[in-house]
Amino acid sequence: LVGAVIALFIFDLFRLRKLIMAVYGIILFSLISLILIDNLFYVGVAMGLVGVCCGIGLAGAALVISRTYETERRASMLVITDGSFSVAGIVCSWFAIFLVAQEFHWSGVYQFVALITAAIIFLSLKSTFPATETETHDSTTSEKWPLTVWLCIVGLFLYTLGQWSFLLWLPTYAETELGTPRDQAGQLASQFWTGMFAAQLFVAWWVLKVGVPRLVMIAGITTSLFSIPLWISKDINVLIFLSALWGFANLSLLKVVLSFATQMLRQPTARLVSTLLLGATIGTA
Structure with a gap:
């Protein structure tokens, strides 16, 4: 919820590529830190950062799709992202059960997500993003x-x-x-x-x-x-x-x-x- 509120204005302040990479960089750092953290308070802080950044990242992904695709194809791609969430939930749940059964560290499934986050950062570095900075200049006539x-x-x-x-x-x-x-x-x-x-x-x-x-x-x-x-x-x-x-x-x-x-x-x-x-x-x- 906090991330969704921050997303209302943060995209007007930073370029989309840099913002996405920074947000997922924070997620990556927070997830990796769970290996070393024993204090429950700091675990809460790390997971809170993940939640805030995911709220921003979700809005960023929807913005990229909205700017890249038109009309019906836009709706189709947004629906596909929902399907991806469902598949991710199934895969991560199965993987978490497997790691627990094998007596891995409790944060093992989060490290799996960290690998995916690292892949997102790499893809963001290599991908072309739609321009959003023109919105700031044209805000008076929006x-x-x-x-x-x-x-x-x-x-x-x-x-x-x-x-x-x-x-x-x-x-x-x-x-x-x-x-x-x-x-x-x-x-x-x-x-x-x-x-x-x-x-x-x-x-x-x-x-x-x-x-x-x-x-x-x-x-x-x-x-x-x-x-x-x-x-x-x-x-x-x-x-x-x-x-x-x-x-x-x-x-x-x-x-x-x-x-x-x-x-x-x-x-x-x-x-x-x-x-x-x-x-x-x-x-x-």
Whole structure:
């Protein structure tokens, strides 16, 4: 959340390449330091720095995509980044379990992430980034955000707030009201993310066919409608299936709305992208 707030203005102060390399350099240093740190306070500081920098890096990645791709292809690439997050979660979870089973140091999985961070820094050094420094010179003549952009920001906040509230409530409801074992109740959230990942793969292709505005309308309707059976069903096996179905029915709505909002300006600015992500982040907090 702090990183998302900082991202509102920091992209106006530094060139994108230098900022990305600095941010991921701090992440790399913080992760490597976990090998040497024994004090829990300093572990918290290191992880806090990682969190702040990840918030900035997420906004930077979305900005690069928004500036590099146009319309439907932009939405497709943003959805693919969501799919990458899902794959990363699966891989890192599996790798963490493996390292714990092999009795490696507790920070082993973070060192694996540190290697990926080092690769990002190397790729940033070799890659071409879209220019953002012209925004500072043209700030006096920059476009005013239309009401529809603000509605998208509010919509992203309400969407993530509702999604996370539902995912926190559903397993608890299954465990306390339906008497479901805790491990089975936990499958409700995991099945949602499985369905969401399948939707990300599908939407990355489908958005190129139907267009972003139409997909926003479809995803909004399906997300709402497919949540209703989850309130009604009393069978845990049915709920697990419905949870996966609801995850798919979300159709990567968050990144599709983000792409939709960036199309409302002639040139998507760093502040616009950061504000959209901040709205979504506040909803999860």
